[in-house]
Amino acid sequence: MQMTEGQPAGRPSPGPSIGVVQVGLGHIGRAIVRRLAVLDGVHVVAAVDPAPELQGRDAGEVAGTHPLGVKVVPELRQEDARGASVALHSTLSHLEQVLPQLVGLVESGLHVVSTCEELAWPWFHHPEAARALDRAARHAGVTVLGTGVNPGFVMDLLPLLLTGVCTRVDRVVARRVVDASRRREPLQRKIGSGTSPEEFRRLVREGRMGHVGLPESVALVAAGLGWRLDRIEQQVEPIVADEPIVTEHVHVQPGQVQGLFQTAAGYQDGRERVRLELWMALRPQHLAPSPVESASFDEVRVEGEPPVHVVIPEGISGDTATVAAVTNAIPAVMEAPPGLLSVRDLPPVRWWGGRLVVA
Amino acid sequence: MQMTEGQPAGRPSPGPSIGVVQVGLGHIGRAIVRRLAVLDGVHVVAAVDPAPELQGRDAGEVAGTHPLGVKVVPELRQEDARGASVALHSTLSHLEQVLPQLVGLVESGLHVVSTCEELAWPWFHHPEAARALDRAARHAGVTVLGTGVNPGFVMDLLPLLLTGVCTRVDRVVARRVVDASRRREPLQRKIGSGTSPEEFRRLVREGRMGHVGLPESVALVAAGLGWRLDRIEQQVEPIVADEPIVTEHVHVQPGQVQGLFQTAAGYQDGRERVRLELWMALRPQHLAPSPVESASFDEVRVEGEPPVHVVIPEGISGDTATVAAVTNAIPAVMEAPPGLLSVRDLPPVRWWGGRLVVA
Known part of the structure; x- marks a missing residue:
């Protein structure tokens, strides 16, 4: 049996390589950068973390992988995001703490995948923040998703x-x-x-x-x-x-x-x-x-x-699985309709090898 | 904590009740009818099976539930499908055997959920049939999905x-x-x-x-x-x-x-x-x-x-789970873009209580 051209190829390609901004260079953020560094068809455009000791250092070096030619900055300016399509966000757990960060990313025209736990389903406990973020995302034509292993996978x-x-x-x-x-x-x-x-x-x-x-x-x-x-x-x-x-x-x-x-x-x-x-x-x-x-x-x-x-x-072990959940969601948020979504709303996020297939 | 109006309500309502056509009244088809008969917000519009001994009998009675006021017919005529949005199809396992049935349902303007095993992913082994069905579904503006427990769930x-x-x-x-x-x-x-x-x-x-x-x-x-x-x-x-x-x-x-x-x-x-x-x-x-x-x-x-x-x-036990997989997919196919899709392409089909929530 031969694979034929009849098979749906799946995903439209937005270009040769997807530009990604990493926001947060803690334990999880660094592990995300290490995966991005080896994913085919993805490149890190910017890395953001306010920690003074990280400023100006190469994001790859901070993450413990090869140099990426990207210096850590304390916050994202519009020009830093040039060439990027997606922001991966891993800073804090509470939505109120990160809402300004998320709105800023959205207003820079970036799809966002975040490990912020309260973002996994914010409509029950934080309906106003959820509405504000949804509005901003629709206005910018981008998708925002909160995910991870827990919340985001094992228990929901x-x-x-x-x-x-x-x-x-x-x-x-x-x-x-x-x-x-x-x-x-x-x-x-x-x-x-x-x-x-x-x-x-x-x-x-x-x-x-x-x-x-x-x-x-x-x-x-x-x-x-x-x-x-x-x-x-x-x-x-x-x-x-x-x-x-x-x-x-x-x-x-x-x-x-x-x-x-x-x-x-x-x-x-x-x-x-x-x-x-x-x-x-x-x-x-x-x-x-x-x-x-x-x-x-x-x-x-x-x-x-x-x-x-x-x-x-x-x-399902925490850290690597969280890194996977976030990075595997990149194609999903790029293809989803704009707005604040949850893992309930998307086709199942599965392992992703880093290339978008041309339809 | 109170549930608020901020929560996304989910699914647009197509009206007060969803009309469903059941095609195939074998063991699984009858069990599907029994579930449809008790699902709030769903009504059986027609029941199709060529078996001579079933003709003219009430579909509910054939299925072993209360009378539904729907007589079994050997094949679906256009007027039988009036008021229906979705066809549930459980007849045969091979795509070639059922392709004319599926095309007929699609051309009647019905979304289709089928237990036909080869429909779960037809692009590898039956690419021409898949393309023909996809074309017909897009032309009619309806969605076709093959699902079940295996294929459709446990092993894929x-x-x-x-x-x-x-x-x-x-x-x-x-x-x-x-x-x-x-x-x-x-x-x-x-x-x-x-x-x-x-x-x-x-x-x-x-x-x-x-x-x-x-x-x-x-x-x-x-x-x-x-x-x-x-x-x-x-x-x-x-x-x-x-x-x-x-x-x-x-x-x-x-x-x-x-x-x-x-x-x-x-x-x-x-x-x-x-x-x-x-x-x-x-x-x-x-x-x-x-x-x-x-x-x-x-x-x-x-x-x-x-x-x-x-x-x-x-x-995951076969028959009840298959009935669940098929009936729970009703809202999913009604909301999906037109064409032939697979379970890979849809937000995860979950238990469905029979009502579409008004957005």
């Missing part, structure tokens, strides 16, 4: 897709268990490892503890299913160690925090319809009910007809 | 979606193991249970044995990843029983066929890039390598960075 897009083979859906449940003991230090700190339960609870009250994005995933799933939720409730609790835990980065004594247990639930007419559970801890084995032997795993249950149960042993 | 759409979190994909492997011993008799017969290996191989040579659609799934995955395949190879082998197997429907002696083992593989530059395995047998335990205890399961592996391994204990 994947569950939604699984409901597609159900004739009835009573409730959607997703559980993500992450063994933080082999992850980088900031993640171990972020989940409160080694602090006291009191300190943990204080940080929760101040909005400084807990993963951002779970309620957004709840809202995304509900909206995808046409469910109008009464409310979304979130809880963040410390998991307290009952024996010492020692990792490369932290020492946890019994009575100190080992990690976090976070839930978000969406209710329709008082009934729980979406429930998401996140366990992020050092050595989470035997904490969460587990269908597999691996310490980390993801699990989705669609309660309905037929019931669908999906298990991802080892889980 | 789900694997494609999973690659979205990978920065590198070396190979995509999916395995579907179906314990046929508790499935309906036609399925047990279809996989050769109780025949001799010689008879099985004769039926394979005549193209009368084996699941239809595996090579289409291979082509769909490859096209989604932008891989141009050199060739797709398919094999269908009997699984021979070494002890007696007795089910409600068949008695298998040692030396007779217990089921089938089918593979389809896609090669790019001589290298295997997509591999699909289907094991459908009475009591398939211990035949296929299994990550779970259940006799039936589905499994997808994306070999790459990060590797992604997904397991679906019990598997």
Whole structure:
């Protein structure tokens, strides 16, 4: 059997190579630059980060790859974006913090893919910011998408897709268990490892503890299913160690925090319809009910007809997968209609090798 | 937190209720009618099947639900389709067999969702039929989609979606193991249970044995990843029983066929890039390598960075899930651009409750 010309080629080419602006050169931003540096048919046009120690340095060198001939700038001026089509944005988690950045990128005529967790589904919690951004994007004729692994994939897009083979859906449940003991230090700190339960609870009250994005995933799933939720409730609790835990980065004594247990639930007419559970801890084995032997795993249950149960042993690992989700979305935002969209609205983002095929 | 008006409502309403034509009243077609009969905001406009014993009978009664006031007709005349927007089509597996039916539906101005396996990705093996159907659909301003569970979901759409979190994909492997011993008799017969290996191989040579659609799934995955395949190879082998197997429907002696083992593989530059395995047998335990205890399961592996391994204990059961995939696609085809599309091209089809939300 031969491949024929009859096959739809797919994507229109906007030219020989796609210019990309990277905004944010933290851990994820640098990993994005490393992928962009090796993607065929893509070139980095500008790299933006306000950190004083990065100014004027080559973005490739900062990212730990070959020089790209692009100097880091503290903010994007119109002329820096010349030749660029897409901005990849990985700075902060809260929409209010990044809204001016996003509007600026949109007004520079750039499509935007962002890891900002609250952007994954901003219409429930931040409807005014969502409307403003949508308006700006339509006016500029560009597309804005919030994505990543969580939110953006494991606890929203994947569950939604699984409901597609159900004739009835009573409730959607997703559980993500992450063994933080082999992850980088900031993640171990972020989940409160080694602090006291009191300190943990204080940080929760101040909005400084807990993963951002779970309620957004709840809202995304509900909206995808046409469910109008009464409310979304979130809880963040410390998991307290009952024996010492020692990792490369932290020492946890019994009575100190080992990690976090976070839930978000969406209710329709008082009934729980979406429930998401996140366990992020050092050595989470035997904490969460587990269908597999691996310490980390993801699990989705669609309660309905037929019931669908999906298990991802080892889980979908955070950082590389986030880099993939963002960079693989480049062709999707270039082809989508203008405006602020969500992963619900786009054809499934899949691995992308970096070339747009000429139709 | 209150749901606000800022949330995008989603789908434009085409009117108070969507008229649907059901074409094909076999096992799946009847189950589709049963779901349509209880879906809010949908009504059955016509039901088509050439079987003499069904003519003039009420479609609801034939399907085993309440009367629908719609008499079964042998073929669709223009006036039968009045008030209908969508045709659901479940007749035969091969595209050549159904092409005239599909063109007729399209020319009646109907969007079409079909379970025809070869329609899930017809561009590789049937490019001329695909082009003709695409032309007819564009001319009529309607959308045509082939979908189902396999092809259409487990071995193509789900694997494609999973690659979205990978920065590198070396190979995509999916395995579907179906314990046929508790499935309906036609399925047990279809996989050769109780025949001799010689008879099985004769039926394979005549193209009368084996699941239809595996090579289409291979082509769909490859096209989604932008891989141009050199060739797709398919094999269908009997699984021979070494002890007696007795089910409600068949008695298998040692030396007779217990089921089938089918593979389809896609090669790019001589290298295997997509591999699909289907094991459908009475009591398939211990035949296929299994990550779970259940006799039936589905499994997808994306070999790459990060590797992604997904397991679906019990598997996604065939018939109800197929009915869901087809009926849940109704809003998707109504909103999609005209032409022949695949599940790769549409936002993820998810559970649908039957109402189109007014924007």
